[in-house]
Amino acid sequence: MGRRRRWLEPFVLVLIADGTCHGYALAARLADLGVAPGALDVGELYRTLRELELVGLVGSSWVVPQGGARRRDYALTDVGWARLAEWEAVMRERARLVGEFLGAAGRASAARAAASETVTDAPADGGT
Amino acid sequence: MGRRRRWLEPFVLVLIADGTCHGYALAARLADLGVAPGALDVGELYRTLRELELVGLVGSSWVVPQGGARRRDYALTDVGWARLAEWEAVMRERARLVGEFLGAAGRASAARAAASETVTDAPADGGT
DNA sequence: TGATACATATGCTTCCGACATATGGACGAG
DNA sequence: CTCGTCCATATGTCGGAAGCATATGTATCA
Numbered sequence: 001m002g003r004r005r006r007w008l009e010p011f012v013l014v015l016i017a018d019g020t021c022h023g024y025a026l027a028a029r030l031a032d033l034g035v036a037p038g039a040l041d042v043g044e045l046y047r048t049l050r051e052l053e054l055v056g057l058v059g060s061s062w063v064v065p066q067g068g069a070r071r072r073d074y075a076l077t078d079v080g081w082a083r084l085a086e087w088e089a090v091m092r093e094r095a096r097l098v099g100e101f102l103g104a105a106g107r108a109s110a111a112r113a114a115a116s117e118t119v120t121d122a123p124a125d126g127g128t
Numbered sequence: 129m130g131r132r133r134r135w136l137e138p139f140v141l142v143l144i145a146d147g148t149c150h151g152y153a154l155a156a157r158l159a160d161l162g163v164a165p166g167a168l169d170v171g172e173l174y175r176t177l178r179e180l181e182l183v184g185l186v187g188s189s190w191v192v193p194q195g196g197a198r199r200r201d202y203a204l205t206d207v208g209w210a211r212l213a214e215w216e217a218v219m220r221e222r223a224r225l226v227g228e229f230l231g232a233a234g235r236a237s238a239a240r241a242a243a244s245e246t247v248t249d250a251p252a253d254g255g256t
Numbered sequence: 257t258g259a260t261a262c263a264t265a266t267g268c269t270t271c272c273g274a275c276a277t278a279t280g281g282a283c284g285a286g
Numbered sequence: 287c288t289c290g291t292c293c294a295t296a297t298g299t300c301g302g303a304a305g306c307a308t309a310t311g312t313a314t315c316a
Contacts, residue, residue, distance in 0.1 A: 005165075005304070006272070009135065014229055017236035024294050033228055034221070036273085042274060046296055069281055069294045081240065088233045091226050093162070098162060099222045101142055105216045108145035112209065133273070134303070154262050169305060174265055176303095197263045197312050 006047050007116040010087040011035045013076065016058060017084055023049055049074060057083050137174050138215040139163045139202065144186060145212055150199040151177055177202060185211050 011030060020026050023046055031040045049072075052058045057080035064070040076084065139158060148154050151174055159168045177200075180186045185208035190197040204212065 005133070005135065008273080010197045010229060011225075014236060016230050017240070022294080024295095033225065035225060037218075038274085041274060042294095043275085043298090044298075046294095048272095067282065069292090073295055080234060084236070086275090088230065090165075091229050091233075095223060095226045095230070097139075097161065097163060098219050098226065101138060101219050102216065102223070102306090104142045104146050105212060108142060108212070112145070113313095123213075136304080150263075151265095153271095164304090166305085171265075171267090171306085171308090172304060178265090180271095194312065197261090199263055218269095 001079055008035070008044065009052070009057050010091060012045070012052065013057065013080060013084045016074050017081070019074070021073040023074075024071065026028075052080070056080075058081075068094060134174060135164070136209060137180070140173070140176055140180065141185065141208060141212045144202050145204050145209070149201040149203070149204060150191075151202075152199065162178075180208070184208075 002074045008030075011033070012026060014025055015029055020029050025040070026049075027040055027042050027045055030036065030045065049058070049060075051061055054118070056077055057076045059077055060072045063071055063073045136158075139161070140154060143154055144155055149155055150215055153169070154177075155168060155170050156159055158173065167248070169217065177188075181202075186202045188200045188202045188207055190198055191201045219226055
């Protein structure tokens with residue numbers, strides 16, 4: 001389940017959980033957060049929303065404000081909340097992995113710098 | 129560019145940078161780290177390695193140990209090290225986003241719990 | 257000679273994400 | 287009155303990363 005790689009879904013779910021109710025507003029918040037490298041693809045966002053509804057993670061209802069375009073308001077279902085909890089676990093795992101990466105990258109860079117010091121001539125401040 | 133979603137490449141690069149030199153060992157370390165949800169696809173790993181070499185991020189040479197199968201030993205090129213640095217920035221950004229997610233998820237869950245308390249009857253331990 | 261560990265590789269499919277484009281109401285400007 | 291623009295939702299297409307399966311070859315030990 002939580003297996004296949006997916007980046008948007010968790011953010012969409014968490015924003016809806018947080019109270020952001022329709023697609024256009026979600027797009028603004030997602031862009032604001034910087035989810036999606038480059039520019040956010042709204043098409044993908046709307047498709048994601050429809051699919052989330054299709055599988056029962058969110059429910060929607062049309063809202064027609066006086067003045068302004070009609071919109072779909074979304075809210076999490078119980079299943080949606082459960083799924084959000086699953087995503088939380090997955091994201092924690094990702095955080096762990098990213099941490100692991102950054103640690104390793106730091107170590108490797110440091111080691112390489114040290115090695116190049118050995119290779120290049122005497123350092124500017126003179127070692128031991 | 130660093131744009132399209134990619135998960136394996138950065139880990140492969142960092143492990144090579146860290147001294148892990150051939151595919152089979154990389155597979156072991158990647159599986160060990162828990163990169164890849166489920167099981168690591170070694171096919172993808174080897175294809176990634178070939179592609180990294182193709183674009184000049186790593187260099188390889190055959191090693192034929194007495195006793196044991198011949199293997200390809202990989203090392204980062206200068207371009208590879210530069211790319212690793214780019215990935216470091218990207219991963220930091222991802223870490224930030226995941227943090228943002230976890231924060232929002234925590235808040236949303238707390239809010240929901242509070243709301244359900246309001247709805248359900250008096251809490252077991254009696255509030256204020 | 258058969259199994260198992262080491263090691264590398266290719267073929268096929270699925271589906272997420274990038275890019276482009278269409279639709280339609282409201283509302284102010286000209 | 288129609289033109290442009292903001293709000294808002296939606297579809298179509300495409301490439302490629304990732305998932306799944308399978309093939310190949312050597313060395314070692316039972």
